[in-house]
Amino acid sequence: MPATSTRLHGFTESVIRGMTRLANQHGAINLSQGFPDFDPPEELLAALEKAARGPAHQYAVTWGAPGFRVALADKIRRFSGVEVDPDAHLVVTCGSTEAMMVAMMTACDPGDRVIVFSPFYENYAADAILSGARPVYVPLHPPDFAFDRDELRAAFADGVKAIVVCNPSNPTGKVFTRDELEFILRLAEEHDAYVITDEPYEHIVYEPHGHVYASALPGAEQRVVVCNSLSKTYSITGWRLGYVQASPEFIAQARKVHDFLTVGAAAPLQEAAIAGLKLPDEYYSGLRDLYARKRELFLGCLRRTGLSFTEPQGAYYVMVDISPLGFANDTAAAEWMVREIGVAGVPGSSFFRESEQRYIRFHFAKREETLLAAGEKLERLARG
């Protein structure tokens, strides 16, 4: 057989999605791939039924159905204060996953460097490599996963085209401060690089932390490329709706990449999701409170295991330090947990550039009873 592309030798299939398959195979409670086991808001379900009987069953405009883009621009303006022209600043994509790929392919030439903080959401390295770019890693240091400013400056000095900032961060739960984002933006300005943000957890941030939109900072207009998704905000990960928000010049190029990758996101789902984008402010404070309660509940369960873990400032992931359990590596520990404990997490090593085997990542986007059932099973870890 002829050789397949050598580009693909640099990374594996998604470990996160693989753990979901393993969890299903063993009937384990799946706290690996981050998605809810509860329904989207009623307004979206009603709109979905209506969309089924409506006209939107053929291709939408490739860069997004007009009504969806108008509602999206309003929603972005409402929370970030950024003026968004629905016809110029947006490309609607199949989730933030496609948005990241589009952003990276639009920004990078083969051989360009892209800074990725480590630990990182596993797609970023693959996105960079698939766009011909080379990821350059800058560590986030535990316990609070802050970055060292000198290390970041040194990484920029090598000449980079873009930096990826996942905020709130998956898997660490770090929420970047305004000061940190301004520092990153200044470095990007000095080195004429893009700041590509990935912000699907913008509405899942815990007190006293608050989400700062990098796109709203002075100097962001030509430089910040926002990738985002409706998946987490409206509990619709299977709808695959996301977007890129950037300058009109960037978007004009990004539309081409998107058009040839996927043509477009599902037309009826764009129509139905408008109902989500129009939900009042109380929906978002309710979502934040809901996740704050889940966080308390799940962290309480983890405390009873005696293991130490990160306390997320945002998003819904926890990195649990499993080194006291004495496994040879985190993959062995995660597989054992699926089989013997009945709870699935993601081996932390799949998020790290460094050789780090200490963590398993769990998520708590689940109903209370699911979290309590998982907590009960995890308590066995305390008894050894």
Ligand code: GLN
């Ligand atoms: N963001 C989710 C996670 O980290 C998964 C997203 C996906 O699988 N596309 O688990």
